[in-house]
Amino acid sequence: MSGWTAHLPVLPVVLPLIAGAAIVLIDDGKRPLRALLAVLATLTQLGVALWLAGIAGGLLHSPWGGEIAVYAAGNWAAPFGIVLVVDRLSALLLVLTAALGLMTLLYSLARWDRAGVNFLPLFQFLLMGLNGAFLTGDLFNLFVFFEVLLAASYGLLLHGSGAARVRAGLHYIAVNLVASLLFLLGAALIYGVAGTLNLADIARKLPALTGADRSLFDIGAVLLGIVFLVKAAAWPLNFWLTPAYSSAAAPVAGVFALMTKVGVYALLRLGTLFEPGGRPPLFGGDWLFYSGLATIATGAAGMLAAQQLGRLAGHAVIVSSGTLLAAIGLLGNQYTPSLLLYLCSSVLATGAFFMLIEMVERNRSYGADLLAVSFEAFGLADPDDPTGPDDVVGIAIPAAMAFLGLSFVMCALLITGLPPLSGFVAKFGLIAAALEGAAGLTPVGSWALIAALLLSGLAGLIALTRNGIRVFWSNARSTPRLQVAEAGPVAALLLLCVALAALAGPAMDYLQGTAATLHAPERYIDAVLQAEGAGQ
Amino acid sequence: MELVYAMAIGVVTGSGVWLLLRPRTFQVIMGLALLSYAVNLFIFAMGRLNMNQAPVLDPTRAVDVAQYADPVPQALVLTAIVIGFATTALFLVVLLASRGFAGTDHVDGSEGEHR
Numbered sequence A: 001m002s003g004w005t006a007h008l009p010v011l012p013v014v015l016p017l018i019a020g021a022a023i024v025l026i027d028d029g030k031r032p033l034r035a036l037l038a039v040l041a042t043l044t045q046l047g048v049a050l051w052l053a054g055i056a057g058g059l060l061h062s063p064w065g066g067e068i069a070v071y072a073a074g075n076w077a078a079p080f081g082i083v084l085v086v087d088r089l090s091a092l093l094l095v096l097t098a099a100l101g102l103m104t105l106l107y108s109l110a111r112w113d114r115a116g117v118n119f120l121p122l123f124q125f126l127l128m129g130l131n132g133a134f135l136t137g138d139l140f141n142l143f144v145f146f147e148v149l150l151a152a153s154y155g156l157l158l159h160g161s162g163a164a165r166v167r168a169g170l171h172y173i174a175v176n177l178v179a180s181l182l183f184l185l186g187a188a189l190i191y192g193v194a195g196t197l198n199l200a201d202i203a204r205k206l207p208a209l210t211g212a213d214r215s216l217f218d219i220g221a222v223l224l225g226i227v228f229l230v231k232a233a234a235w236p237l238n239f240w241l242t243p244a245y246s247s248a249a250a251p252v253a254g255v256f257a258l259m260t261k262v263g264v265y266a267l268l269r270l271g272t273l274f275e276p277g278g279r280p281p282l283f284g285g286d287w288l289f290y291s292g293l294a295t296i297a298t299g300a301a302g303m304l305a306a307q308q309l310g311r312l313a314g315h316a317v318i319v320s321s322g323t324l325l326a327a328i329g330l331l332g333n334q335y336t337p338s339l340l341l342y343l344c345s346s347v348l349a350t351g352a353f354f355m356l357i358e359m360v361e362r363n364r365s366y367g368a369d370l371l372a373v374s375f376e377a378f379g380l381a382d383p384d385d386p387t388g389p390d391d392v393v394g395i396a397i398p399a400a401m402a403f404l405g406l407s408f409v410m411c412a413l414l415i416t417g418l419p420p421l422s423g424f425v426a427k428f429g430l431i432a433a434a435l436e437g438a439a440g441l442t443p444v445g446s447w448a449l450i451a452a453l454l455l456s457g458l459a460g461l462i463a464l465t466r467n468g469i470r471v472f473w474s475n476a477r478s479t480p481r482l483q484v485a486e487a488g489p490v491a492a493l494l495l496l497c498v499a500l501a502a503l504a505g506p507a508m509d510y511l512q513g514t515a516a517t518l519h520a521p522e523r524y525i526d527a528v529l530q531a532e533g534a535g536q
Numbered sequence B: 001m002e003l004v005y006a007m008a009i010g011v012v013t014g015s016g017v018w019l020l021l022r023p024r025t026f027q028v029i030m031g032l033a034l035l036s037y038a039v040n041l042f043i044f045a046m047g048r049l050n051m052n053q054a055p056v057l058d059p060t061r062a063v064d065v066a067q068y069a070d071p072v073p074q075a076l077v078l079t080a081i082v083i084g085f086a087t088t089a090l091f092l093v094v095l096l097a098s099r100g101f102a103g104t105d106h107v108d109g110s111e112g113e114h115r
Helices: A004-025 A031-056 A088-109 A119-135 A139-157 A163-194 A199-208 A211-231 A241-247 A250-256 A260-273 A286-305 A309-362 A372-377 A400-416 A422-439 A443-472 A484-502 A504-518 A521-530 B002-020 B025-045 B071-102
Strands: A069-073 A082-086
Touching: A004 A031, A004 A069, A004 A082, A004 A119, A031 A069, A031 A082, A031 A088, A031 A119, A082 A088, A082 A119, A082 A521, A088 A119, A088 A250, A088 A260, A088 A309, A088 A484, A088 A504, A119 A139, A119 A260, A139 A163, A139 A250, A139 A260, A139 B071, A163 A199, A163 A211, A163 A241, A163 B025, A163 B071, A199 A260, A199 A521, A211 A260, A241 A250, A241 A309, A250 A309, A260 A309, A260 A521, A286 A309, A286 A443, A309 A400, A309 A422, A309 A443, A309 A484, A309 A504, A400 A422, A400 A443, A400 A484, A422 A443, A422 A484, A422 A504, A484 A504, A504 A521, B002 B025, B025 B071
Parallel strands: none
Antiparallel strands: A069 A082
């Protein structure tokens, strides 16, 4: 193996690191240069991610002679050295990260990156943490990359400052610090009994653990499971999410839509790797299923109760997490392809929605998202806020209202899973798999999942329709002003969802393959443990 | 030694959890600091407790893993300390910002109706 292509798997981590560090060093006054560097770095990441996905999917020639790439950092072979592993699932999530990252970055360049200092470097470090978490094949490095992405997210959440952001940030940071401590406890316990931190090696040693050692391992795994459920916003560990996401700056919230899915990814990855050795509790099965159902229920109730669009979107993220968790918990194997499609579609949709509502709210009349009843009950009057909607500079593009309305409708269709967009295809797949399950092993659970999926869709539809009517059909509306730089990325994300629906066949083929590799963990384990160092 | 060590971790963790649940931001940050000490001690213990053994290969000793302390948890603790330090420092800044905005050191940014 030779040539620089052997080093492709490490680029998604190294590129944003270098770019972020370089942007810090460039003077704040040279804004175009900073922006150019950030966009170039993110574009390159997208290219690398697509390339890796092509190789993992078997479409492109593989420099490492197989679908699963194992990159040994420092050239130390697997259980002793640190490895990065690219398989189909990692590559898929890398592409998703880079695509969402690029669009939110472009959106932020219109004005948000000037709301505070060092937005662009923090954004790159967030991408680095996300990419690293998806790539690493090592439990402790999973922790390190979690910390990298969390540290960057703390900074991004506070971007723009303000009392609401600081208060939400305080809670968010406290919750995540405690979760990190639990992560360390879990990782240390697992190291204590298994004697290794390499995920593949743990999976190999797992069947040999018996008695007290196995119990200790399970306790460690449960601690990890709690951490992942905190990240994935499972009920009752999700109360930090809505205030944090709804108060964050729009592009930050957009990219945060992906962050809950890191927890889902970790649950999927560890759960499937440990499967032959007996899946530890909380990595699938009943608990995860009930927790997922409760998450869907709270998220749906929250959507109905939400009086601000930002909180509505936060609850939409919770519903999508709950759907994923419940589906993983019920019958992981059967659901996986549709599950991954749902993951992609919901991340793109909620990401676009967070940015869209910021544009909508800028142009909205006061109190448009309050219920009419509560509006009157509290005797609120329009304060005619002079600093409100008119502080936006930009060229008014024609038919801006039409664009906003159409995008809003598309987001609503995607989030609730109505035809004809990709949200529907994914939800249909989940329900079809659940119907098969209903005829087989798990009739009650499957019907419960189907009911939860449909009812949460209905709740979302009611909430979104109500808000849509209030926002777009109200009498007192100003002429909306939009910048192409902001409308473009939102449109691109929604078009990606359209493409995902139009090309559902090829997409599902890739995802079927992903599910197949995910549920054949011995391929992953063999690839990691037999890999020689790269670059030889 | 194990018993004393375990009790120390238990006491520090207990104090940390109690402080974490208090309503003042300063108490929360002290609780987080105590918890991270306890976690670091715990990671260290996962390499097994032993006395007078070197983590780095020593040419004067026999080549036998039983003669050495496990170096991995020590490296992990080092990493965990650095990360914990950085995030605690960041939390301190947010704490001060919150105090500045809200004018109170309550974690919710306002005093509750009952205290």
